[in-house]
Amino acid sequence: GAGVSQSPSNKVTEKGKDVELRCDPISGHTALYWYRQRLGQGLEFLIYFQGNSAPDKSGLPSDRFSAERTGESVSTLTIQRTQQEDSAVYLCASSLSLSETQYFGPGTRLLVL
Amino acid sequence: AQTVTQSQPEMSVQEAETVTLSCTYDTSESDYYLFWYKQPPSRQMILVIRQEAYKQQNATENRFSVNFQKAAKSFSLKISDSQLGDAAMYFCAYEGGSGYALNFGKGTSLLVTP
Numbered sequence: 001g002a003g004v005s006q007s008p009s010n011k012v013t014e015k016g017k018d019v020e021l022r023c024d025p026i027s028g029h030t031a032l033y034w035y036r037q038r039l040g041q042g043l044e045f046l047i048y049f050q051g052n053s054a055p056d057k058s059g060l061p062s063d064r065f066s067a068e069r070t071g072e073s074v075s076t077l078t079i080q081r082t083q084q085e086d087s088a089v090y091l092c093a094s095s096l097s098l099s100e101t102q103y104f105g106p107g108t109r110l111l112v113l
Numbered sequence: 114a115q116t117v118t119q120s121q122p123e124m125s126v127q128e129a130e131t132v133t134l135s136c137t138y139d140t141s142e143s144d145y146y147l148f149w150y151k152q153p154p155s156r157q158m159i160l161v162i163r164q165e166a167y168k169q170q171n172a173t174e175n176r177f178s179v180n181f182q183k184a185a186k187s188f189s190l191k192i193s194d195s196q197l198g199d200a201a202m203y204f205c206a207y208e209g210g211s212g213y214a215l216n217f218g219k220g221t222s223l224l225v226t227p
Binding site: 031033035041042043044045048059089091093098099101102103104105106107 | 117146148150155156157158159160163204206208213214215216217218219220
């Protein structure tokens with residue numbers, strides 16, 4: 001497809017388990033972003049990539065969160081030792097370059113029991 | 114840090130009528146971008162409209178237009194001829210001129226009644 005895709009669409013996990021969330025950006029988009037949306041809230045910025053470089057990781061909530069990107073394509077957000085407070089929708093966006101309009105994927109809804 | 118405030122948690126409009134959603138922001142920058150995104154129940158964030166701060170002319174996209182008041186740091190969205198498909202959460206967002214992250218408000222839930 002032409003848009004940003006994310007997988008899985010929904011993920012239920014047990015507290016303490018690790019999870020991996022995947023994002024496929026729009027082809028040709030060099031910038032990629034991860035956001036978290038807690039229930040009833042706006043989006044909270046987590047991290048961005050320019051190419052496969054992530055210059056600023058200060059938005060990640062804790063050291064249990066990490067993200068990688070392969071070249072200018074797929075990105076993976078990993079949450080280790082999940083906690084119930086990690087339950088949220090995780091949204092990925094991509095843009096042609098930094099400061100261009102961001103286009104969002106459908107998100108992954110994570111539920112930690 | 115920039116903050117974005119949407120003071121209306123919920124709004125309601127009748128089909129074919131006009132509604133205005135409010136957004137204010139706080140910044141010390143002179144160059145930045147403002148956005149309105151729509152999020153239907155499908156969760157997909159859809160760009161509605163984008164405004165560059167250096168442009169005085171208000172952006173418009175078909176039935177959607179903004180009232181950008183830079184001095185007042187206000188960026189409201191007007192939806193004309195409202196349709197049932199306009200029902201969704203609407204988020205106002207700010208991006209600094211040298212930045213990359215979007216700062217979002219908490220959203221306004223728009224209900225459209227027949």
